[in-house]
Structures are given as C-alpha cells and as structure tokens.
Amino acid sequence: MNALHEQFIAESRELIHQATDDLITIEREGVTKERVERLLRTFHTLKGSAGVVELVAMSLTLHSAEDLLTAIHVGRLGTTAGIIDQSLACLDLVSRWVDEFEVHRSLPLRADDEARVMIRRLRDLMPDSAPTQQIAPERKTSAHIGDEAAAAWVLRLIQSDRAQNFLRAQPRSTELVAISYEPLVGCFFNGDDPMALMRKIPHLVAFNIDAREAWPPVAELDPFACHLRFQGISAGNRAELSQIFRLVPDQVRIIDVPLERFGLRQSTGVVEIDSTALTRAVITEQRRIVDVSHRSEDFTGRIGAAARVAANAMRHDLRIELAEQIERAGATAIRERNVEPLLSILDNTIELITPLSPRAEGEKAETGAQSSRRAEVERAAGHWIRVEESRIDTLVNLVGELLVAKNSFAHLATRIERDIETGEVAQAIGREREAIERLATEMHAAILQLRMVPLAEVFRSFPRLVRDMSRRFNKKVRLLTLGETTESDKSIVDRLFEPLMHLVRNALDHGIESPDERRAAGKPESSTITMQASRIGDRLVVEVIDDGRGINPDIIRRRARERGSLTLEELANQSDEQVIDLVFSAGFSTTAEVSDVSGRGVGMDVVRTTVEQIGGWVSLASHVGVGTTVRLDLPISIAMSRIMLAEAAGQVFGIPMEGVTETLHLSPDRIGQIKSNDAFVLRDRVLPICSLAELMNLPEKPGHKSDARLVIITETSGRMVALEVDAIRDPLEVVLKPMQGLLANARGYLGTTLLGDGRVLLVLDLK
Amino acid sequence: MSVCRQEDGTILLEGGCPVEDAESLLQLLQATPGAPVDWTRSNHLHTAVLQVILAARPTLVGRCGDPWVAEWVNVAPASAPITGCDR
Numbered sequence: 001m002n003a004l005h006e007q008f009i010a011e012s013r014e015l016i017h018q019a020t021d022d023l024i025t026i027e028r029e030g031v032t033k034e035r036v037e038r039l040l041r042t043f044h045t046l047k048g049s050a051g052v053v054e055l056v057a058m059s060l061t062l063h064s065a066e067d068l069l070t071a072i073h074v075g076r077l078g079t080t081a082g083i084i085d086q087s088l089a090c091l092d093l094v095s096r097w098v099d100e101f102e103v104h105r106s107l108p109l110r111a112d113d114e115a116r117v118m119i120r121r122l123r124d125l126m127p128d129s130a131p132t133q134q135i136a137p138e139r140k141t142s143a144h145i146g147d148e149a150a151a152a153w154v155l156r157l158i159q160s161d162r163a164q165n166f167l168r169a170q171p172r173s174t175e176l177v178a179i180s181y182e183p184l185v186g187c188f189f190n191g192d193d194p195m196a197l198m199r200k201i202p203h204l205v206a207f208n209i210d211a212r213e214a215w216p217p218v219a220e221l222d223p224f225a226c227h228l229r230f231q232g233i234s235a236g237n238r239a240e241l242s243q244i245f246r247l248v249p250d251q252v253r254i255i256d257v258p259l260e261r262f263g264l265r266q267s268t269g270v271v272e273i274d275s276t277a278l279t280r281a282v283i284t285e286q287r288r289i290v291d292v293s294h295r296s297e298d299f300t301g302r303i304g305a306a307a308r309v310a311a312n313a314m315r316h317d318l319r320i321e322l323a324e325q326i327e328r329a330g331a332t333a334i335r336e337r338n339v340e341p342l343l344s345i346l347d348n349t350i351e352l353i354t355p356l357s358p359r360a361e362g363e364k365a366e367t368g369a370q371s372s373r374r375a376e377v378e379r380a381a382g383h384w385i386r387v388e389e390s391r392i393d394t395l396v397n398l399v400g401e402l403l404v405a406k407n408s409f410a411h412l413a414t415r416i417e418r419d420i421e422t423g424e425v426a427q428a429i430g431r432e433r434e435a436i437e438r439l440a441t442e443m444h445a446a447i448l449q450l451r452m453v454p455l456a457e458v459f460r461s462f463p464r465l466v467r468d469m470s471r472r473f474n475k476k477v478r479l480l481t482l483g484e485t486t487e488s489d490k491s492i493v494d495r496l497f498e499p500l501m502h503l504v505r506n507a508l509d510h511g512i513e514s515p516d517e518r519r520a521a522g523k524p525e526s527s528t529i530t531m532q533a534s535r536i537g538d539r540l541v542v543e544v545i546d547d548g549r550g551i552n553p554d555i556i557r558r559r560a561r562e563r564g565s566l567t568l569e570e571l572a573n574q575s576d577e578q579v580i581d582l583v584f585s586a587g588f589s590t591t592a593e594v595s596d597v598s599g600r601g602v603g604m605d606v607v608r609t610t611v612e613q614i615g616g617w618v619s620l621a622s623h624v625g626v627g628t629t630v631r632l633d634l635p636i637s638i639a640m641s642r643i644m645l646a647e648a649a650g651q652v653f654g655i656p657m658e659g660v661t662e663t664l665h666l667s668p669d670r671i672g673q674i675k676s677n678d679a680f681v682l683r684d685r686v687l688p689i690c691s692l693a694e695l696m697n698l699p700e701k702p703g704h705k706s707d708a709r710l711v712i713i714t715e716t717s718g719r720m721v722a723l724e725v726d727a728i729r730d731p732l733e734v735v736l737k738p739m740q741g742l743l744a745n746a747r748g749y750l751g752t753t754l755l756g757d758g759r760v761l762l763v764l765d766l767k
Numbered sequence: 768m769s770v771c772r773q774e775d776g777t778i779l780l781e782g783g784c785p786v787e788d789a790e791s792l793l794q795l796l797q798a799t800p801g802a803p804v805d806w807t808r809s810n811h812l813h814t815a816v817l818q819v820i821l822a823a824r825p826t827l828v829g830r831c832g833d834p835w836v837a838e839w840v841n842v843a844p845a846s847a848p849i850t851g852c853d854r
Contacts, residue, residue: 188786188815195814199835207839215822218797223789228818 005105008053010386012098015046016091017460023091024463027084036073043069046094055107057115057249058097064122065090076127083125088464093118109242112249119250154178154257157206157233166205166235176205176257177238181230182212183251188224192248195230200244202236233257279313280353286310287346290339303333303342310346322349385490391449398443405435448637451491455533455542456484458496462504462531469508476515476526477508483533488540489637492614496542496632499610499618502603503544503630504529511548511628521625523547540616540634551622553579580622581718584608607632608717612767615641615658617717641736643753643763645729646712648691649698654734654763655723656750661715663728665708680722682713691724716766736763769809770795776802777828780809780816789815796823806831 019042026035047062065087071077093114100108157163157178179201183194198207208231215221234241238254245252286306307330314323326349329342409432415425459481470477507529515525530545553576560566560582571579584604607630611618616634635641635658642657670680671689678689689711693700711722736751743749750765769782770791778795780788796802796819804820806812807829812820820827820842831837 183814188789193786193814195812195817204839209817209821209840211821218793218800218823221793221819221822223793223815223819224786226814226818228814228821 005053008049009098009102011049012046015042016095018042020088020091020464021460023084023087024467026079031072031079036069040066040069040073055101056247057107057111058094060250061090061115061118062094064119068122068125071126086121086125090118090122109239112242115249153180153231157208157231158257160206163206163233175237176233176235177241178233178255178257179241180253181245181251183226183228185225187226194226194228197244198230198232201232201234202240203234204232205235206233280350282313283310283346283350287343290342290346300334303330303339307342385451385453387450391446395446398439398446402439405432405439408432451489452487453490453493454484455486455488455493458493458500459484459531461497465501466504466529469505473508474514475508475512477512478526478528480528480530482530486533486535486540492634495610495614499607499632500544502607506603507544507546507548507628511546513549535636538636540636542632542634543629545627545629547627550624550626550628551580551583552624556580556582580620584618642731642733644731646692646725647727648696648725649693649700651698652761653692654753654761655712656763656766657731659714659716659766661713663712666711667708685720687720687722689722689724714766778802778804780804780806782809783811784809784813784816786813786815789819792816793819796825803828805829808832812836
C-alpha cells in the first residue's frame with residue numbers, strides 16, 4: 001500500500017470517529033454553531049481525502065451529508081433524530097468502505113448502489129428548496145428516478161424488436177440488467193466520451209440514445225455541453241456493468257430487469273436454487289397453464305393437472321392448508337368450468353411465498369458477511385500503532401548513547417591487546433557494562449512505551465453503542481467515561497472491546513430499569529453507566545458501573561438450582577458474593593427472555609475468559625436497588641511478565657507473580673490431613689497442599705517430617721492452593737515466549753524464557 | 768480535420784471524428800442548414816459529434832461507417848423521435 005493510501009485510511013478512521021462523537025454530542029447536548037461548524041469541517045475533510053484517493057462514490061455520499069449539515073448550519077433545517085440517524089448511517093457506510101479499501105484497494109462494486117441509496121435518503125431529509133440543485137444540478141436526475149419511471153423506460157427497451165427477438169431465441173436467459181446513463185453536462189471537457197462506455201457493455205440487447213430535454217434550435221446548440229441520455233439492456237452481469245461505469249457512479253443507474261413483472265418470464269427460472277423461488281416459479285407456471293387453457297378442449301385434464309402440481313408444491317413447502325384450498329378450487333373449476341376462483345387463489349399463493357424485496361434480503365445477508373469482514377479488517381488494523389513523535393525521539397536518543405557506549409569497547413579491546421594496566425581495564429569494562437545496562441533498561445522501557453495506547457481508543461466506540469442500544473430498549477442512559485488517558489499495552493486495549501461491550505450491553509439490558517420502574521423506585525429517570533479506567537500500581541483497572549437494579553442473589557440461587565449447577569446444600573453454604581460470581585459461568589443467564597442483545601448467558605463467560613487470557617481477573621460487586629460494578633483488573637503490559645523462580649526436585653520453574661499471593665514456611669504442627677492430602681488452615685480457610693514435584697511427575701526429595709515446609713500460596717479464579725516447593729529464588733522480569741514446536745500443545749505452561757546462564761526456564765500456567 | 772465540405776455541398780465525415788469535430792460540424796451545419804452529411808467514411812464517432820447529428824438532424828447519406836453507431840443508433844428523419852435501432 002502506498003503512503004497516500006495509508007494516510008487516507010488512518011485519517012479517515014480518525015475523522016469518522018470524531019464526526020460520530022460530535023453527532024452524538026449534538027444529539028445529547030443540542031446544536032451550537034461551533035459544534036455544527038466542527039462537524040461540517042470534519043465531513044468536508046473526509047470528503048476531500050476521499051477525492052484525493054479517487055473514491056468517487058464516497059466523496060459524493062459525503063457531499064450529500066455535507067449539504068444536509070450546511071442546511072442546519074445556515075438555520076434552514078433543525079436537527080432531528082432522523083437527521084442524526086442518517087448521518088450516523090452515512091458514517092457507518094463510509095467506515096465500511098474504508099475497511100474495504102484497506103483490504104482490496106478499491107471500493108466494492110456494490111458501493112455505487114449503496115452510495116445512491118444513501119444519497120437519496122440524505123436528500124429526502126433536505127427542506128424542499130434544496131440548495132443541492134444549485135450546487136450540483138447534474139446529479140439530481142439520476143438520484144431521483146423513481147421505480148415507476150424506471151419501469152417505463154425499461155419496459156420500452158424490453159418491448160423493442162431487438163430485445164424481443166433476443167428473448168424469443170433464449171427464453172431461459174435468466175438475468176437481464178438495464179442501465180441508464182446520464183453523463184454530466186461538462187463531461188466532454190473532462191475528456192470523456194460517454195458512448196465509449198456504452199460500447200463496452202457486454203451482450204447489449206437493446207439501446208436507446210436521446211436528449212434529456214428538447215433540443216434547442218441549432219443556432220443555440222452548445223457542441224461541448226452533453227445533453228444526452230443513454231439507456232440499454234444487457235444480458236451480461238451486473239458486476240461487469242458496475243466495473244465499466246465505476247468512474248461515473250453518480251451518473252448511472254443499474255437495475256435488474258424484473259422479467260416476471262413484465263410478464264416476460266417464460267420458464268420456471270430453474271437457475272434459482274432456493275426452494276421458495278422454485279416453488280414460486282412452479283406455481284406461477286401452473287397459473288399460466290390455468291389461464292391459457294380455459295377455452296381449450298382438454299380443459300379438465302389441464303386444470304386438474306395444474307391444480308395437483310400446485311397443491312403438491314405447497315405440500316412440499318409444508319403449507320398443507322393452502323394445498324387443500326388449491327385442490328378444492330381445482331375441483332370447483334372443473335365442475336363449474338370457471339377458473340377465476342382457482343386463478344385468484346394461485347395469485348394469493350404467489351404473493352404469499354414471494355420473499356422480501358431483493359434489497360431487504362441482500363441487507364440481511366450482508367450483516368453476517370459484514371461482521372466477518374470487519375473482523376478481518378480489525379485484525380489487519382491490529383498491525384498498526386500510531387506513535388507520538390516524542391516517544392520515537394526518546395528511542396533515537398537512547399540508541400545514539402548505546403552506540404557511543406559500544407564504541408568504547410573497541411578502545412578497551414585495544415588496551416587489552418597491548419596487555420597493559422589490566423586492573424584499570426577491568427574497572428573500565430565494569431563502568432561501560434553499567435552504562436550499557438542502564439541504557440538497555442531505559443530502551444526497553446521506551447520500546448514498551450511505543451506500544452502504550454490510551455484507553456480512549458476503546459472507550460470512544462461506546463457513546464454510539466450506548467446511544468443505539470438505549471433507544472432500542474427505551475431507556476434513558478447517560479454514559480460517563482473517566483480516565484480515558486490511562487495507558488496500557490496495545491494488545492490489551494485492543495482485546496478489551498469485546499468484554500467491555502458485553503458488560504455495557506448487560507448493564508443496559510438487565511441492570512438498568514425502565515424509566516417507569518426507576519421513577520417508582522424513587523430514582524431519577526435517566527440512569528448512568530460509568531466506564532472508568534485507572535492505574536493502580538502496575539495494574540490497569542477498568543470498571544463498568546451502573547446505577548440500575550443490581551443483582552439479586554436469591555434470583556441467582558434459584559436459577560442455579562433450576563440449572564442443577566449447584567445442589568441446595570452447596571448453595572446454602574455459599575456467601576452472596578460467591579453466588580453472584582456464578583453469573584460468570586458459561587451459559588448462565590438470569591433473564592427469562594433472550595433478547596437479540598443479551599440474555600444468552602454467553603456474555604459474562606466471554607468477559608471472564610478474555611480477561612483471564614490477557615492475564616487479568618474480573619470481580620463483581622452488586623447491591624440490590626443501587627447498582628452493579630464490574631471490575632477488570634489487568635496488567636499494564638503483557639510484553640513483560642514478573643515471575644517467581646521456584647525449585648522442586650532439583651529443577652527450576654517459573655511461577656507468574658500475579659497468581660502468587662504470599663509465601664509461607666509451615667511448621668509441621670500446622671499441617672493436618674484431609675483424606676490422604678495434606679492441608680492447613682490459613683485465615684479461617686482450609687488450603688490443600690500440592691507438591692510441585694509431584695505435579696510435575698518428578699521424584700520427590702526425601703525430607704524430614706520435622707522440617708518446616710515451604711509453600712507458595714496461589715490464587716486463580718477465586719480458588720486458593722498452596723504449592724509446596726523446595727526453595728524460592730529472586731523474582732525476575734522476563735519476556736515470555738509462547739511454547740513452540742513439539743511443545744506447542746503441552747498443557748500447563750504459559751511459555752518459556754531464557755535464564756542468565758543460558759538455561760531454558762519453563763513458566764507454569766497456574767490455571 | 769476529419770470534417771469538411773465537399774464541392775457538392777455535402778459535409779463529409781472521415782476517419783475517426785474526435786470531440787473537436789463537433790464544433791466544426793455544427794458550424795458547417797449552421798452555415799448551410801439542410802446540407803446533407805455523409806458519414807459512411809467515418810469509422811469512429813465521438814459522442815459530441817453524434818450529439819450534433821442528433822440535435823440538427825441533417826439528411827444523412829448512407830450507412831454510418833462506425834459499425835457500433837450503424838448497429839445501434841437510428842437517426843430518424845427530422846419529424847420522428849430518435850430511438851434505438853430495431854434492425
């Protein structure tokens with residue numbers, strides 16, 4: 001990708017985010033001159049940059065949005081929810097195009113159609129005296145052709161002898177595409193030859209060229225102003241046409257010719273694979289047979305057969321009642337020699353099984369593909385980090401110093417060669433080593449800084465999300481984000497979106513009450529969700545706090561009992577906190593209804609799993625009627641891990657520090673036996689003692705019963721275990737390498753690292 | 768120049784007729800309304816040139832030498848509408 005494209009992509013994303021934020025602020029806090037001006041500037045810049053990389057569809061779409069905002073700016077239009085919605089939808093579309101552009105270096109072929117639909121929607125919001133006509137008079141026509149008008153010219157072309165001959169010769173030729181092209185008046189000046197594009201249309205079956213308006217007298221004709229309109233019908237495919245006309249998307253209109261609608265579909269359209277379409281085709285065909293045969297001699301046979309076929313098709317579709325109605329109508333038709341009732345029931349049937357409009361279907365199918373494409377793009381986007389210049393400068397300075405330090409070794413080497421003053425040389429080497437060590441440490445910190453990004457990167461998606469969802473649930477919600485400038489490693493921030501999204505969704509769907517309920521409970525109608533990030537020691541803490549109804553432990557107990565996940569006895573022994581913690585287990589949901597947003601019991605499980613994968617943990621505190629706080633405790637950086645070195649049976653293992661709560665020397669009298677296991681009591685909790693050597697299948701060192709035993713207390717997912725080891729060494733900061741090669745599938749290890757003496761250290765996964 | 772007036776007053780289009788020819792053709796037609804246009808020897812017409820023909824509707828001599836135009840464009844006599852060709 002060239003630098004221009006890279007810059008365009010990064011800048012566009014930034015601008016889209018900014019415009020989204022501004023739109024939401026305007027909606028929430030009202031219009032001010034400054035806000036609209038800022039928004040206009042953002043849209044304008046976005047449009048300009050689209051123009052620079054020649055994305056015409058994007059540039060024109062944004063132009064229409066800009067028109068709308070201009071109308072607001074000059075006071076000809078007030079902001080409505082509809083305008084905000086459409087502007088956000090426009091940004092969504094543009095954002096998707098940017099994603100596509102990043103992957104494919106071009107807009108998708110359907111972008112032209114999408115642009116046209118979006119432009120029409122934006123224009124529909126304009127006041128009647130649309131200034132767009134003054135700004136871009138040429139574009140008005142193509143965007144406003146209604147379906148009916150389109151049908152008229154398409155029908156005229158289809159009815160031409162040429163097209164009719166074609167259809168007769170190829171009755172099964174299934175798809176025809178119609179195109180209308182109205183070049184810009186000034187296109188000749190741009191060096192365009194519009195007819196050259198029409199010449200390229202594959203499998204042209206009908207063509208028309210005429211003037212958009214009546215010709216002026218020859219004396220007044222401007223030879224270099226194009227007043228022509230081209231229309232054609234092609235038996236080629238739509239994609240080819242889009243490709244040919246890709247540079248003039250605002251001037252063409254490409255539509256699929258609905259042959260059925262014109263009564264021109266002769267056969268059953270067998271190319272359509274989906275069974276509904278097939279059924280529809282079968283019924284349509286039977287209707288035709290019924291229609292044409294009511295005067296023929298074999299009336300009885302034909303009508304009987306047609307009714308049977310249609311009824312069977314309905315049975316195949318499991319529409320038994322309809323099938324019976326058709327059969328009855330068939331019998332009546334034969335008896336009374338009147339096909340009208342049968343025809344009408346067949347018409348009704350066809351209508352009934354006709355699916356949604358192709359556009360609606362397309363949109364539906366798109367969402368799936370879209371999300372996977374987005375995921376793909378997001379992965380690609382993950383390779384990029386925008387870094388503050390000063391951080392790079394720091395690194396450059398450090399490398400400079402490092403080079404100086406390195407050079408001094410050349411000088412020292414010469415001195416050793418001459419074999420003089422060895423004592424002094426050793427001292428000098430020691431000094432340089434210290435300098436290099438200092439530089440290496442600083443450089444390491446500086447490099448880690450490169451990967452640090454503010455939490456704002458993940459928080460900024462939420463105002464939009466909360467806005468859309470709160471409207472869907474008819475709840476009044478204010479989102480408060482705090483501590484956006486807190487920084488963490490990019491890999492952590494990137495992975496936080498999903499868990500945070502689940503938490504916010506849950507808060508909105510389950511936590512926050514409806515305005516009525518809130519009023520009844522004496523709370524303000526509008527609720528608040530707070531997302532707060534802070535740095536505590538070397539940990540990043542992100543909290544999602546809502547002031548909703550809170551989690552009732554009794555309901556959780558009941559659900560747990562119903563699911564059979566815990567016995568009555570177990571439940572009775574658990575504290576409220578422990579019971580509430582159950583919401584994190586897979587498949588657990590407290591709502592009776594599954595909404596399309598949450599309630600499937602997957603979300604909270606995902607939250608815990610994801611957070612644990614990045615080396616953190618989740619905790620939840622809730623008070624009935626007051627609200628719920630979910631706290632994510634995360635490492636600041638996952639590039640470095642602090643580990644504790646522990647020895648067992650003569651071998652050294654690494655144990656991640658975040659799992660270690662304390663280390664203890666246990667005198668034999670503190671240790672008791674539970675079944676065949678050793679255990680001891682720590683602050684009123686019974687902890688089992690596991691021997692690390694035993695866990696690793698190593699021969700245990702025979703010890704004296706009287707010796708104090710050394711244990712490391714570890715805690716993961718709320719479970720505490722005492723790990724018995726022979727010795728503990730100093731903690732280390734290491735860069736963990738994932739297990740590779742033959743060891744890749746070995747369970748129980750987080751990864752490996754190299755020790756100072758060159759040995760490989762295995763780091764244990766306590767989970 | 769691929770547009771010129773012949774001795775008998777016929778306007779002749781010859782070879783490839785680029786966009787500039789639209790102006791020359793229009794000037795000739797404005798100067799002598801009713802002059803016939805011979806387009807049999809032009810093998811490629813630019814849209815602008817065709818537009819002048821469609822707007823002025825001169826009497827056309829023979830079949831257009833541009834095969835695509837000959838196949839698809841039917842310039843009707845001055846009173847009838849212009850439509851796609853149904854040959």
